[in-house]
Amino acid sequence: MVQKLERLRETASQTGGPYVHIGCLPSFTGITSIFPEDLGRSPIAEGARGEIVTITGSVYDGTGWALRDAMLESWQPDASGIFPGHEGADPAVSGFCRFAADKDSGEFTLRTVKPGAVRARDGTLQAPHVALWITARGINVGLQTRIYFSDEDNSADPLLARIEQGPRKQTLIAEATGDGSYRFDIVLQGPGETVFLDM
Amino acid sequence: MTDPLIPRDRSAHPDAYDPGYKTSVVRAPTMPLLSLDSGPTEETGPVFGHDLLGPLDHDLTQNFTQGAGLAMGERILVHGRVLDENARPVPHALVEVWQANAGGRYRHVKDGYTAPLDPNFGGAGRCMTDAQGYYEFFTVKPGAYPWPNRGNDWRPAHIHFSLFGHAFAQRLITQMYFEGDPLIPLCPIAATVKDRSQLDRLVAPLDMAMSKPMDFLAYKFDIVLRGTRQTMFENKPEGA
Numbered sequence: 183m184v185q186k187l188e189r190l191r192e193t194a195s196q197t198g199g200p201y202v203h204i205g206c207l208p209s210f211t212g213i214t215s216i217f218p219e220d221l222g223r224s225p226i227a228e229g230a231r232g233e234i235v236t237i238t239g240s241v242y243d244g245t246g247w248a249l250r251d252a253m254l255e256s257w258q259p260d261a262s263g264i265f266p267g268h269e270g271a272d273p274a275v276s277g278f279c280r281f282a283a284d285k286d287s288g289e290f291t292l293r294t295v296k297p298g299a300v301r302a303r304d305g306t307l308q309a310p311h312v313a314l315w316i317t318a319r320g321i322n323v324g325l326q327t328r329i330y331f332s333d334e335d336n337s338a339d340p341l342l343a344r345i346e347q348g349p350r351k352q353t354l355i356a357e358a359t360g361d362g363s364y365r366f367d368i369v370l371q372g373p374g375e376t377v378f379l380d381m
Numbered sequence: 382m383t384d385p386l387i388p389r390d391r392s393a394h395p396d397a398y399d400p401g402y403k404t405s406v407v408r409a410p411t412m413p414l415l416s417l418d419s420g421p422t423e424e425t426g427p428v429f430g431h432d433l434l435g436p437l438d439h440d441l442t443q444n445f446t447q448g449a450g451l452a453m454g455e456r457i458l459v460h461g462r463v464l465d466e467n468a469r470p471v472p473h474a475l476v477e478v479w480q481a482n483a484g485g486r487y488r489h490v491k492d493g494y495t496a497p498l499d500p501n502f503g504g505a506g507r508c509m510t511d512a513q514g515y516y517e518f519f520t521v522k523p524g525a526y527p528w529p530n531r532g533n534d535w536r537p538a539h540i541h542f543s544l545f546g547h548a549f550a551q552r553l554i555t556q557m558y559f560e561g562d563p564l565i566p567l568c569p570i571a572a573t574v575k576d577r578s579q580l581d582r583l584v585a586p587l588d589m590a591m592s593k594p595m596d597f598l599a600y601k602f603d604i605v606l607r608g609t610r611q612t613m614f615e616n617k618p619e620g621a
């Protein structure tokens with residue numbers, strides 16, 4: 183016998199199910215009397231410093247069908263790479279957004295400020311990115327990934343450098359389509375499968 | 382929080398692919414997840430103030446009507462603690478819940494179950510943990526409901542939970558079940574949790590000590606979120 187490790191195990195995840203919007207984006211389901219507004223309606227307030235960008239995409243399953251019931255959350259720093267709540271952070275950037283795939287088209291839109299590069303603990307710079315978390319019916323553990331930007335220099339990013347297969351890196355890079363707009367599709371399974379993070 | 386997170390123990394969780402839960406089959410990634418050490422992106426997260434909460438947010442028996450009418454069903458208090466893997470309380474964690482009504486029906490266009498809607502029940506609520514990690518909300522016990530999966534699958538009574546700790550990578554969505562429900566061992570979604578002790582931890586015991594005579598029963602549901610690796614001499618509480 184050895185001594186016991188006094189550590190608890192994380193509670194098991196369960197799928198958010200088909201009605202995740204009731205709890206997370208109630209107005210999406212027509213429930214408007216409980217809360218004044220849904221949580222995380224926008225990651226930025228009026229006057230946020232930096233370039234406003236719009237990221238549009240869909241979440242595809244293994245058959246190529248765009249999920250109509252996906253719910254997504256994003257988290258990011260301000261245009262200087264400072265996370266909300268930290269010294270010098272832009273007070274107009276909350277950094278957090280909750281949004282849903284459209285119930286008819288499956289398309290989502292995230293309007294935010296383009297984040298700045300982030301300095302990691304070891305001093306290395308990470309290319310500008312937005313963290314993304316995806317939940318839906320059939321997803322047993324929420325999926326973590328990142329959105330990078332095709333018009334930024336991503337060559338030295340430590341996370342992208344960890345991905346051996348060049349084409350797979352592309353799954354994390356939103357393609358600039360002009361006028362501050364980007365396309366970022368997520369593929370849950372199969373050819374072009376998005377890189378998800380063990381995080 | 383800017384301490385590195387303890388890497389996620391994936392054996393505590395369901396696999397992405399579970400043929401017993403058919404929808405997971407086409408929604409499960411097949412490639413291995415990319416492992417990395419946590420950094421600022423994962424270790425920070427949105428902070429929600431107590432001013433977010435309205436007076437009835439944590440009372441699902443009243444919040445849909447804002448007190449004008451009471452929901453139908455067995456009145457229950459659900460309470461517990463949110464701790465991290467180091468057994469420290471997680472204060473100011475946002476706990477969001479949603480559930481079916483007492484008849485097993487969700488207020489959702491896609492729910493076509495025969496059980497009727499309750500005009501006084503919306504099915505959503507939220508609360509925050511206090512400095513010791515305690516939370517509680519008040520609701521009615523949800524009913525079991527059938528769902529299209531295999532020939533005759535029913536969900537045990539359950540409440541969906543969504544949790545924010547202090548780090549974006551602590552995000553967790555899970556479900557709470559009720560002690561003694563015979564449908565739990567038959568449920569393919571509960572069965573995605575392969576580790577029996579992990580599944581048992583999703584089942585809330587009846588807590589008569591916290592119930593109130595002639596008013597409500599209580600169930601206790603404790604939740605553990607991911608913790609951080611900390612140096613031994615730096616014993617600061619999480620979130621400080």
Ligand SMILES: [Fe+3]
Pocket residue numbers: 199201480481536539541
């Ligand atoms: Fe449910």
